[in-house]
Amino acid sequence: RRFLMEQLGKVLSMARRRKFMVAVLFINLDHFKTVNDSLGHHAGDQLLCDVAERLRQSVRDTDLVARLSGDEFVAVLTDIHTPDDAAVVADKLIDTMRSAFTVGNLPLTMSPSIGISLFPGDDTTVQGLLRCADTAMYHAKDSGRGNRQFYQPGMDVHATDVLQQERQLREAIASNAFVLHYQPQICLADGSLKGFEALVRWRHPERGLVGPDEFITFSESRGLITPIGRWVMHEACRQLKAWQDEGLAMVPVAVNLSALEFRQRDVAGEIAAVLHATGLEPRFLEIELTESVLMHHTGQVLETLNAIKALGVGVTIDDFGTGYSSLAYLKRYPIDKLKIDRSFVMDTPQSADDVAIVTAIIQMGHSLQLKTVAEGVETAEQKELLHRLGCDLVQGFLVSAPMDAQATQRWMSPQG
Structure with missing residues (x-):
């Protein structure tokens, strides 16, 4: 330079x-x-x-x-x-x-x-x-x-916009201007509730609720992902424990961890601290990681995943099939679930290629004793196909859109 x-x-x-x-x-x-x-x-x-x-x-x-x-x-x-x-x-x-x-x-x-x-x-x-x-x-x-x-x-307005968004995001972190929405995952065999995925939203001062696609990558580039990730994990565990104390949601909640968070933080130590602080049993927490996290063939990755598993927390591979995977990590690392990316689900059952890919993922999951979860399920035809192929769990608009905590509680309640 x-x-x-x-x-x-x-x-x-x-x-x-x-x-x-x-x-x-x-x-x-x-x-x-x-x-x-x-x-x-x-x-x-x-x-x-x-x-x-x-x-x-x-x-x-x-x-x-x-x-x-x-x-x-x-x-x-x-x-x-x-x-x-x-x-x-x-x-x-x-x-x-x-x-x-x-x-x-x-x-x-x-x-x-x-x-x-x-x-x-x-x-x-x-x-x-x-x-x-x-x-x-x-x-x-x-x-x-x-x-x-x-x-x-x-x-140059673009540069000004970047600085303004960074300032607004820092203010949001300081004031906890975030909210979690929860999307249910159901068992295809009997339709029972098997878990939730926690999805963060930003209460933007001008634009209302903003989804993670619009600020997570930006927050990583500006060094702001750690406080957001910590808040999400703590809030998801706190809320699930509150529901369980009311006799609801005896199922796990899944929390997404970015590759950056996984590499830069003592993830296992922080998870243990959050579980202790909220009183949530470890078996009711799952961590979702993308394939890119596992591409680093390092002792640190294996050590961290083993530490997470030792706590009793589940590990899911999110967006499976979209990374540059060698698949070797499936036998190397302690993994519980594969999440079939929505891009493979959306054009089924019409697309023969996508059906073939989904079939292969489900069969591979079964061979390795891994549960499979299909995301982005929106039609009865997709659900029927996945059921026929032996997929374990589904989530998507056919089951429910992501809901805030109040709406989720109503959805779970017998009278809801």
């Missing part, structure tokens, strides 16, 4: 004297985190080196390529004649990335999102040009990723 700033400063000084145009390309690799989560950081580092080499080969010797941080690169194009020259290079970079990389004998393709700023039109300073290109890059991501966008006046 320091070298880039120095060299870009020299390029701009020369551009002022000789009156030529300079383009700054801010390049971010889309979904690079998935590579680290799935294949490990060594594979990610190798991929970054290969990307850097392709970037260097795609520009002139007089141009400059630098890696800023993580999966962010900058290319400085010196002495260009028109904005179209920058567009041509950006398009070339995107095409170059579409050819497969080989990482650990696996072919991988990457798509970059590229933001472009121009000297002297957009800004005349090093910091200003980088900021404009960075802002344009976010607009490229918002436009579907894998494309390039020139900086336009007014794009």
Whole structure:
């Protein structure tokens, strides 16, 4: 970064004297985190080196390529004649990335999102040009990723929005402006209630209730996921214990843990503390993890999962089938349930391919003595198919939409 700033400063000084145009390309690799989560950081580092080499080969010797941080690169194009020259290079970079990389004998393709700023039109300073290109890059991501966008006046509103959302989220954490909704899971064999999934909602000051898809990933990127995750677990356990004290819900509640939370926290220790504080028996808590958590073949992952199981808490793999799984983890780690991702359920029974995938997951689960849960079940036909295939549990709008605590209690009550 320091070298880039120095060299870009020299390029701009020369551009002022000789009156030529300079383009700054801010390049971010889309979904690079998935590579680290799935294949490990060594594979990610190798991929970054290969990307850097392709970037260097795609520009002139007089141009400059630098890696800023993580999966962010900058290319400085010196002495260009028109904005179209920058567009041509950006398009070339995107095409170059579409050819497969080989990482650990696996072919991988990457798509970059590229933001472009121009000297002297957009800004005349090093910091200003980088900021404009960075802002344009976010607009490229918002436009579907894998494309390039020139900086336009007014794009900076995006950066302001990010800062405002971070401020509002910090305020929400300070004031516990969250609420849990609960979606029931029922047994296909007899229709009995077998559990709930706890789903967090943010009581947004302007937009009302906001779902997790709109703020969980953002909170991870801003370092705010830990306090939210702690609140969710404590509140889910507290509420379930309160229902049980009234003679309701003698079933487990499932709480989602992100890969980031799992790696950064003493998860087992915190779960034990929450169970002690709320008085909930461990058998009534389940932790839902995505496959990406288990892709790190480390002793820490196994140690943490064993510690969770030693407490008596269940472990479920969420969104099963959507990760870069080798399936080896199914025998390596102590797992209780596989949750069939809704993307495989939604087009059944019409889609023969999806039926085949769902069938394979259920059969594999049975072979490994794992329960299977289908999410996103919305039609009687889907439910009938899953029953015929031997799926154990279902959740989805056919059973019930997620409900707040009051509505959930009414749903459970005999008179409800």
